[in-house]
Amino acid sequence: MKISFDCADKINGLLTMTIEPADYQEAVEKTLKNYRKKAQVPGFRPGMVPMGMIKKQYGTAVKVEEVNKILGEKLYEYIQDNKIQMLGEPLPNQEKQVPQDFEKDDELTFVFDIAVAPEFKAELSSNDKIDYYTIKVEDKLIDDQVQMYASQAGEFVKADVFSGNDTITGDLRELDESGNTKDGGIVTESGMVMPAYIKDEDQKKLFDGAKPGDIITFNPKKAYPDNDAEVAALLKVQKEDVKDLTADFSYQITEIRHFQPAPVDQKLFDRVFGEGTVTDEKAFREKIAETIAPQLQQNSDYKFLLDVRKYMEEKVGKLEFPEALLKRVMLQNNKDKGADYVENNFEGSIKELAWHLIKEQLVAANNIKVEDDDLKTVAKEAIRAQFAQYGMSNVPDDVLENYAAEQLKKRENIDNFVSRAIDLKLTETLKNVVKLNQKEVTLEEFNKLMSEK
DSSP states (O other): OEEEEEOTTSSEEEEEEEEOHHHHHHHHHHHHHHHHHHOOOTTSOTTOSOHHHHHHHHHHHHHHHHHHHHHHHHHHHHHHHTTOOEEEEEEEOTTTOOOOOTTSOSOEEEEEEEEEOOOOOOOOOTTOEEEEEEEOOOHHHHHHHHHHHHHHTOEEEEOSSOOTTOEEEEEEEEBOTTSSBOTTOOEEEEEEEOGGGOSOHHHHHTTTTOOTTOEEEEOHHHHSTTOHHHHHHHHTSOGGGGTTOOOOEEEEEEEEEEEEOOOSSHHHHHHHHOTTSOOSHHHHHHHHHHHHHHHHHHHHHHHHHHHHHHHHHHHHOOOOOOHHHHHHHHHHHTTTTHHHHHHHHHHHHHHHHHHHHHHHHHHHHTTOOOOHHHHHHHHHHHHHHHHHHTTOOOOOHHHHHHHHHHHHTOHHHHHHHHHHHHHHHHHHHHTTTSEEEEEEEOHHHHHHHHHTO
């Protein structure tokens, strides 16, 4: 076997592999002998079919299979041994590759185009200065969190007068042009309205100061313009039934329910942080501040890595890629989406590829490795965040462990967890490598910075 590699411009490689009969004949013969043992041909006892017949029937297919196996193994072995940083998959060269005759026992020559990563150096040290934004834990953030916890633990209570975001329940009857109940018209019991979500201001005002027992005349189609689905849901009919509806309706209010947030008391403290963890509102707010701070730091770290990326892209400069070849690779991987997809997404793909290569060097330079414990930590934090969305901030560690173990059994989750673990470890490492230009900002100021990206 002969393998040669040429990469004159450093990024467009040409790999030529010549496979000789001696490279595949032994394996082909062994496979054909196994075929002969199992072949069942009329007129011949098992294992006694002439080898010439076996070769005629299976020889070429077996040879093709064996050659393809050798191609795959030796090609990637050569690339690895010679430390060629290949991008994507090798593709047959469109000009130099000629059809091969597998019927003959001759040399077989294959020519591949190899996209090679550009050569560059990505380095960071204490001489590099990058912004790091620390977000203040303001009283407003704590107030908002207290309100959220109180709302999550709140309940609806009956009210005597409508106000704000109350929910109203009542019976609806379609009216005729004279304002009387229409014969055969739509009648709906227990129709539910939230006036706060009515689009038309005049219709919304009709409910000001409303009380149970009041009868209000309003027009559902005016209340929810261009939203037949909302009207149909209110009247409990099919969407098609309200397409041409223009009538007013009488609405006799049977109940008003007011949402009452839970009081900020020991019951709420225990619900959020576990029984007896905090015993007064001051400690409750301090505990909330403790939980907010790490979340804000995650935001700070995320922006820091974005700023590292921007800084490194400028420091490294524009990288030259084998664009024509990479477009072929991208098209090969997205055959169902076609050439237009490649053209429309290629620039963004190259930008991501450049950052991937830069990050690879930073990871290697700082000896960052992802262990099983790192993946478990990432999985647990992801699950903890999911629970927190539902106001559950005191989930026991053994519960998180069990959920994480289940998530890590799924192959489709592993790549995401690995990527997240690398980003976390790289961020933490680089914060101790570069010189941080520390800046303290409010969450509002931070969000404005992020929106400018």
